[in-house]
Structures are given as C-alpha cells and as structure tokens.
Amino acid sequence: MKTQNKEQVAPHPVLPEYYGDESERRGRVDGMFDSSAAHYDWINSIMSFGSGELYRRQALERSGLEPGMWVLDVGSGTGVVAHLAQGIVQDKGLVVALDPSAGMLGEAKTRGVSNIAQGLGERLPFPDDTFDRVTMGFALRHVADLHALFSEYRRVLKPGGKILLLEITRPENAFFKGGLKFYMKGVVPTLTRLFRRSSEAQELMRYYWDTIEQCVSPSIILATMEEVGLQLPRRHVVMGMFSEYSGSEIKTNG
Numbered sequence: 076m077k078t079q080n081k082e083q084v085a086p087h088p089v090l091p092e093y094y095g096d097e098s099e100r101r102g103r104v105d106g107m108f109d110s111s112a113a114h115y116d117w118i119n120s121i122m123s124f125g126s127g128e129l130y131r132r133q134a135l136e137r138s139g140l141e142p143g144m145w146v147l148d149v150g151s152g153t154g155v156v157a158h159l160a161q162g163i164v165q166d167k168g169l170v171v172a173l174d175p176s177a178g179m180l181g182e183a184k185t186r187g188v189s190n191i192a193q194g195l196g197e198r199l200p201f202p203d204d205t206f207d208r209v210t211m212g213f214a215l216r217h218v219a220d221l222h223a224l225f226s227e228y229r230r231v232l233k234p235g236g237k238i239l240l241l242e243i244t245r246p247e248n249a250f251f252k253g254g255l256k257f258y259m260k261g262v263v264p265t266l267t268r269l270f271r272r273s274s275e276a277q278e279l280m281r282y283y284w285d286t287i288e289q290c291v292s293p294s295i296i297l298a299t300m301e302e303v304g305l306q307l308p309r310r311h312v313v314m315g316m317f318s319e320y321s322g323s324e325i326k327t328n329g
C-alpha cells in the first residue's frame with residue numbers, strides 16, 4: 076500500500092458561523108451542495124464571467140491529458156471537469172466522476188457524464204494503481220484532511236500518473252483581495268438570491284468565500300503533497316488567484 080499515517084491537515088479551521096465542529100461539517104457541506112445543485116452551473120458562470128469551462132479545458136490540456144487515459148475527477152460536482160475530460164480521453168479512455176453529494180451527481184448525469192460514484196476524496200472506493208490522472212476542481216477546501224486526500228490520490232494513481240488540482244487562492248495583494256471578497260461574498264450571493272430565489276445557494280456562496288479566505292496557504296498544500304510522497308509538487312498561478320497544483324506518482328512502493 077502506498078499510504079502513510081501522519082497528522083491530519085485540515086484545509087481550513089472550523090467555521091462556527093456554519094457548523095459547530097468537524098462531525099457536523101460533513102452533513103452541513105453535503106446539505107448545502109445538495110440543495111444548491113440545480114443552481115451551481117448558473118452561479119459558476121457568473122462567478123467566472125462565463126470563462127469557467129474554457130479555463131478548466133485549458134488546465135486539462137496543460138496537464139497532458141490524452142486520448143485513452145483513465146481519469147478520476149474528485150469533487151466532480153455537476154461534472155464540468157469530468158465532461159470536458161471525457162471529450163479529451165474519448166471512447167478508448169475512461170472518466171469517473173466522484174462526489175459525496177447525490178444532488179450534484181444528478182446534475183452531472185444530466186450533463187452527460189457516463190460514470191458517476193458517490194464518495195469522499197479521503198476514502199476512494201477504487202483499487203490501487205487504477206488511474207492515469209486524478210483531477211479536482213475547486214473542491215480541495217471541502218475535504219476533512221489533505222493528508223488523507225493526497226495519500227488516497229497516490230494510492231489510486233498508476234506509476235507515472237499525475238494529479239491536477241484547481242483552486243481559488245486568496246490574493247496576496249490587499250486591494251485585489253478586498254475586491255474579490257466584495258464580488259464573491261457580496262455580489263455573487265446577492266445575484267444568486269435575486270435571480271435563482273434560493274437562500275441555500277446564497278448561503279453556499281457566502282460559505283464558499285469564507286473557505287477561500289480561511290484556507291491554508293499554498294506552501295502547506297505543497298508540503299502535504301510532498302509529505303505523502305507525491306513527486307515534483309508544483310503550483311502554477313493564473314491571474315494571481317487561480318492555482319493549479321500538480322504532482323506525480325513515480326514510485327510503486329512508498
């Protein structure tokens with residue numbers, strides 16, 4: 076087994092405005108995503124000014140995804156990344172979309188994602204050495220433990236396989252960060268309430284920003300990748316706030 080037992084690394088501290096402790100967090104997060112699933116793609120498009128799919132496709136291409144590869148998309152949600160990956164790997168490849176939220180997976184199915192699985196990134200229901208790529212789009216902040224997550228990624232990757240994690244990172248520049256916070260915690264939730272008439276989706280978007288603001292630094296994410304034995308951990312930054320984390324599984328016994 077390519078796993079190690081080390082201390083837990085939570086992606087952010089407990090956020091008491093939304094849940095009391097870690098045991099409550101899981102149900103609360105799943106509940107928010109379930110009840111907002113029908114609104115997620117609309118929110119995503121206003122959040123990214125319509126560029127979300129293009130950005131994800133370019134990131135997949137940059138990661139070297141090719142026809143015939145086997146891909147696991149964790150935290151797949153409505154399946155945006157999984158669906159794009161399906162188009163790249165084509166019929167000779169395979170894409171599995173995994174998510175704990177049944178509501179989000181229902182939307183992924185509607186989008187045309189062929190293979191879906193309900194589960195958590197920290198406990199993947201797949202055998203060792205199965206996938207060429209593990210992808211994760213904007214879901215890193217919602218897991219319980221980055222150490223368990225990356226150990227699982229390593230375990231299910233074939234030797235030579237790679238991970239690609241897309242995340243929003245709070246900008247270092249205070250002015251830029253203030254503007255982003257105003258847009259993501261103020262404007263996006265208000266538009267969501269007005270146009271989608273969903274208080275749950277409005278709350279999800281407020282929570283979304285709070286997890287970005289409270290998320291551990293990129294250096295901790297990279298150090299945790301290295302600690303579990305992922306090789307060449309790297310962070311590529313786009314527009315000062317989009318982080319693309321990559322790393323490879325090279326050894327077969329860690």
Ligand SMILES: C[S@@+](CC[C@H](N)C(=O)[O-])C[C@H]1O[C@@H](n2cnc3c(N)ncnc32)[C@H](O)[C@@H]1O
Pocket residue numbers: 104105108119149150151152153154155156173174175176179194195196197211212213214217218219
């Ligand atoms: C913001 S959505 C991202 C959806 C999609 N990947 C994208 O690129 O837009 C985050 C997703 O992470 C899922 N999630 C939450 N906790 C998770 C966990 N522990 N493991 C895997 N996915 C999780 C949520 O259910 C939700 O669908």
